[in-house]
Amino acid sequence: MVKKTGVHALADALRSDAVGGFLLIGAAAVALVWANSPFSGAYEAIRDFTIGPSAPLHLDLTVGTWAADGLLAVFFFIVGAELKHEFVHGELRNPRRAMLPIVAAVGGMIVPALIFAGMNMARPEDIGGWGIPMATDIAFALAILAIIGKSLPPALRTFLLTLAIVDDLGAITVIAIFYTDDLKFTYLFAAVALLVVFGFLQQGRGIAAVLNRSAVPNWVVYLPLAFLIWAFMHESGVHATIAGVAMGMLMRSRIRGGEHESPLHHVEHMLRPWSMGLALPIFALFSAGVVFSGIGSMFTDTVALGVIAGLVVGKLIGILGGAWLTTKLTSAELNPTLQWVDIAGMSQLAGIGFTVSLLISELAYEPGLTLDHAKGGVLIASLVATVLASLVLTRRSAHYRKHGIPTEEPAEQN
Template identity: 55%
Template sequence: MAAPTPTPRKFLGRLSLPERTFVADALRAETVGGVLLLVAAIAAIIWANTPLQDSYESTRGFHIGPASLGLDLSLQHWAADGLLAVFFFVAGIELKRELVAGELRDPKAAALPVIAAICGMAAPAGVYVLVNTLGDGSLDGWAVPTATDIAFALAVLAVIGTSLPSALRAFLLTLAVVDDLFAILIIAVFFTKEIDFTALGGAAVGLAVFWLLLRKGVRGWYLYIPLALVIWGLMYNSGVHATIAGVAMGLMLRCTRHEGETHSPGEHIEHLVRPLSAGLAVPLFALFSAGVSVSGRALTDVFTRPETLGVVLGLVVGKTIGIFGGTWLAARFTRAELNEDLAWPDVLAVASLAGIGFTVSLLIGELAFAEDPGLADEVKAAVLLGSLIAAVLAAILLKLRDRKYRALTTEEERDDDLDGIPDIYELDNPEYHLRMAAIYEKKAAEHRRMAEVTAGAGKDGDSPA
């Protein structure tokens, strides 16, 4: 019987099920999401600084969408207001999970990262305000350096900190979730100029229906996706930033497991949507937002103009001082305690890592200087440069800590008596000390016999060899 003829593979055709599963799982990893974000940002900078610059501006400025619904938006607008709603939807689920089943559920455990996150947003804002007050700059961008990009930060931690304690990642994740919450509140409160209460009321009704369907256990993507699009469109037309709709819907999902459930609905939906967020939404936002001039003059202006200098110092200095100082103050003057697996140099490394602003900082920069596109681009350049400096400094600190923890791990895994149990777990066991004494006595006896043989050979005139 002739072997079946393999089906020819179509270019850009549908992937097989194993390939689709592999790609989706890869996109759920922080390292892959961070790399895609970085690649998109680099592509945007290259595109915007080559002879193809005009095509970049015309592409991101291309308008599409139904004007009758108030949605005739540029591609850059769709990326910032539409695709980022998916990113904030996932952030809302993460926040809900932390509130009901994670670190934020226990007030005592949550106190430290919450205080650290608040200080880690207040200090950068204070640095920005101070620089711009002294330099007579605009205070409109005070919120730009307050945000942390969790995808980039976790990607750096995953690549550099292979031997770091898992408590460090948990601390960073909880810190970033709280950071996202306050960033959402900042966007909703400070960057909403005019409110259309009719559209806002419609969005509220849509959210109520969304919640009721979830409460009743109704299933079917064909119900939820059209409803989510309606809620998003009404929220956009209300004047409140449309990403708030994504956060609100994410917070409504149930993230606790009922009896017999392997995963909660929130966990299941996050598992499905995260590849879309990490692989499409965030990279496209970076592609259409990170394209700024990187000429020598532009980089010089970053350190001479108060608005851009405030952003860089806020991310690099303000974040580090705020998070480290807030954590220390909380541990010193409240009942909150630092995880016993962490040391203060670890907190310092994470504090510097949180200076990677990127996604949300770029978004806030666009909102803060929407009426001055030139300054908005300079602020974006400052965000990119500040995030890069913070990432390099954090990578150095994390590498030093990783090396120390790797040495500790090696010491913990020592098994000199070859009994299958690391020696460090047997230090208080008398039998361990007896076995070690016997091993050392055996080695000492072997050395004495070798010495006697060597001495005897020398007396007979033979070479010890």
């Protein structure tokens, strides 16, 4: 056996969702304490410091924006790659199972929005925040699941991964349609065109085959191409992390002649330590620094209460109810390694709104008490959802561990 060096051992540790989860949560805790401490000025100065070229793509962005739109795109690339693997080789290759988390995600967006709108019907000036409780923060949700659910069936993580991706795509679509004043279609079309080129190169035929056989390293082509796709997507007004998901989904997952592993597996394996050990903690550090103000009046404000009810109650009803109804009304089915109580706990975990919810809050409201209440509601709801989900899923994890219930789906019969 070849003994691993310290660098390789560290990289292997950082590939663990649990290790990445602890780093993510630790960075978020530091951000909250720092932003509400006497040294908050330093935090804001670093977060709001602008860096990058202004021309030609207006990339003179704040450190916080680079973290949320740039570094987080690396994480979303890995998520997209994982999802591609599941659709081609794993759990989601069965359409009857793939349908369930997709429909559940739609329910998990609609019900929270309706709850918020219903609670703010008497305040038409504030009803524009209906998109806030729609979003699930995939990074935090997966991190919490990795920490509390080590013995849970892998199918539950796949369910959450699929649901959260669909949820994020829905939330970003909502932002583009309802919360973006200037969507630049020229840049959007340019990003899509380059994604087509990226997908073509992944096929490994024609020009792509020549590239693979040449002495020029592939990254010399793919890295600038990926950056341009991200930059054009960002300039279009669409949240730039979509570029990461799209490129991950376009990676080739099948091995061709002469290859030891697929491009998807190779790149995912290489990038995961950077994502877990660097991208996610820095993103959390500059996204979680919400200042608590007006907390005394928060619990009498229907904006804050609508956000809390939407994320904590709406997500549970929308996801669990949507999934259950789908199995009753269609041919969709729940993975046999899972029980409905597992889906209930996972649905509660999806109530962690955080990043996208905070973003929509800033788009929906001007700076002031209402915005502070909306952000405070997101944080409180995310904490409550985490606690409730932990109560359910830790018990379920203990149940699976105690009874030795298989965590892998039995092989399908031909």
